[in-house]
Amino acid sequence: MCPSRIVEPTRGRAAPGPATAAPAALEARGLTLRFGGHVAVREVSCALPRGSLTAIVGPNGAGKTSFFNLLSGQLRPTAGSIHLYGQDVTALSAAQRASLGIGRAFQLTTLFPALSVLDNVRLALERQRRRSWRLLSIAADDVPGIEQARHWLGRTRLLDREHEPAAQLSHGDQRKLEVAMLLAMRPRVFMFDEPTAGMSVDEVPVILELIQEIKDDPMNTVLLVEHKIQVVRSLADRILVLHNGELLAQGDPAEVMDSPLVREAYLGLAGARS
Numbered sequence: 001m002c003p004s005r006i007v008e009p010t011r012g013r014a015a016p017g018p019a020t021a022a023p024a025a026l027e028a029r030g031l032t033l034r035f036g037g038h039v040a041v042r043e044v045s046c047a048l049p050r051g052s053l054t055a056i057v058g059p060n061g062a063g064k065t066s067f068f069n070l071l072s073g074q075l076r077p078t079a080g081s082i083h084l085y086g087q088d089v090t091a092l093s094a095a096q097r098a099s100l101g102i103g104r105a106f107q108l109t110t111l112f113p114a115l116s117v118l119d120n121v122r123l124a125l126e127r128q129r130r131r132s133w134r135l136l137s138i139a140a141d142d143v144p145g146i147e148q149a150r151h152w153l154g155r156t157r158l159l160d161r162e163h164e165p166a167a168q169l170s171h172g173d174q175r176k177l178e179v180a181m182l183l184a185m186r187p188r189v190f191m192f193d194e195p196t197a198g199m200s201v202d203e204v205p206v207i208l209e210l211i212q213e214i215k216d217d218p219m220n221t222v223l224l225v226e227h228k229i230q231v232v233r234s235l236a237d238r239i240l241v242l243h244n245g246e247l248l249a250q251g252d253p254a255e256v257m258d259s260p261l262v263r264e265a266y267l268g269l270a271g272a273r274s
C-alpha cells in the first residue's frame with residue numbers, strides 16, 4: 001500500500017494491476033483539463049489505494065485544486081476518466097459522486113450560517129438519508145437524529161457549541177463543523193483542499209488530529225492538498241507531486257520530497273541535482 005520507492009509516472013493510461021487486485025478507491029486515467037489554451041492538468045494517471053492517505057503537493061498554480069475538482073466532479077475533464085472503486089464516474093455530477101461516497105470538505109458554502117451548529121449536522125444527516133440538499137427539513141422531536149448529530153459534534157470537539165449559530169464560530173471551528181457534517185454523511189473517500197489554510201496556530205492541531213482519526217479507520221481513503229510539508233510528512237502514506245499540471249513523481253513522502261528532481265522543481269533548490 002505504501003510504496004517505498006519513487007514511481008515516476010507514465011503519461012496516459014495507468015498501468016493495469018494484477019487481474020485479481022481489488023480496484024483502487026479512486027483512480028485517475030489520463031486526466032487532462034484545459035482552460036482555453038492553458039493546460040491546468042496534463043494526462044495525470046494515478047490510483048489512491050483503499051485505506052491510504054495521499055497528499056497532493058506542488059507549487060502555486062501546479063494544478064492541485066484543478067485536479068481535485070476533476071476528481072470530486074466540480075469540473076469536467078477535457079480528456080481522461082475517473083473511477084470510484086472500479087466504477088467509471090466521469091460522467092456523473094458532483095452530487096451523484098457524493099451519493100456514491102466521495103466526500104469533499106472545506107467549501108464553507110456548505111454551512112448554513114443562521115442555523116445552530118447542531119442543526120447543521122442534523123441537516124447533513126438528512127442530506128445523507130435523502131441524497132439531496134433540496135427541500136430539507138428536520139423535525140424537532142427526532143431524538144435519534146439529534147443523538148446522532150451530537151455524536152459527530154463530540155467527535156469534532158464542538159459539543160459545547162451546539163446551540164450557537166454557525167456564523168458565530170471562529171474560522172477553525174467552522175472548518176471543524178464541516179468535518180462533522182462530512183463525517184455525518186459517511187463518505188468512503190474524504191477530500192480536503194488545504195484544510196489548515198487560514199487557521200490560527202492553536203486551531204491547526206485539532207484539524208490534523210481529526211484527519212488522523214479519519215485515516216485510522218481502514219475503511220476510509222483520504223486525499224489531501226497541503227502546502228505545509230511537515231503536515232504532509234506526518235500524515236501522508238504517499239504523495240503525488242504536481243508541477244505545471246503534470247504528475248512529476250509519486251510514492252513514499254520522505255523519499256519523493258528528498259529526490260533531486262522534486263527538490264529542484266518544487267522547492268527550487270540550487271544544486272538539487274548534485
Ligand SMILES: Nc1ncnc2c1ncn2[C@@H]1O[C@H](COP(=O)(O)OP(=O)(O)OP(=O)(O)O)[C@@H](O)[C@H]1O
Pocket residue numbers: 035038039040058059060061062063064065066067
Ligand atoms: N477557472 C479557471 N480559468 C482559467 N484558468 C484557471 C482556472 N482555474 C485555474 N486556472 C489556472 O490553472 C492552473 C492551475 O491552477 P490551480 O488552482 O489548480 O493550482 P493550485 O496548484 O491549486 O495552486 P495553489 O497552490 O495556488 O492553490 C493555474 O495556472 C491557474 O491560473
Ligand SMILES: [Mg+2]
Pocket residue numbers: 064065066
Ligand atoms: Mg489550490
